[in-house]
Amino acid sequence: MAIQSSKTVSACLQWVIIPTGSHICMAEFFKTSVTWVVDFHYEGRPRRWFKAFGPHDDPFQQMTDTLKDLYGDRAKLASVRKATDEEELQYLRGEEPKNSYCPTGR
Known part of the structure; x- marks a missing residue:
């Protein structure tokens, strides 16, 4: 998982977790x-x-x-x-x- 900074969230939420890699591949496999x-x-x-x-x-x-x-x-x-x-x-x-x-x- 990649961690990306978000400027639009409140002060208590400084980081947003973005799923990448195998999660996307698994979702694509499930769809097809x-x-x-x-x-x-x-x-x-x-x-x-x-x-x-x-x-x-x-x-x-x-x-x-x-x-x-x-x-x-x-x-x-x-x-x-x-x-x-x-x-x-x-x-x-x-x-x-x-x-x-x-x-x-x-």
Whole structure:
């Protein structure tokens, strides 16, 4: 965060904090991101994740790489698709169906 002097504030408020850097990048990502549904099998059991990707990302390739890094050959990607409006609202509200073996939904 950058600190900038302000001459228009009262004597008790001598400094104004202006957010910069990563805060702006995060806001831009949030505005342009799309929620995707990632279905995969972990040790033969179906799993579903919701994940946000930027407009120029390749969700299929990124999830293939992520699952390979995390689980090696124990996970197989089944599908990657854009979430429907209803699924995205459920996800944002924390109301999406959870995996019975993992209450966090992962």
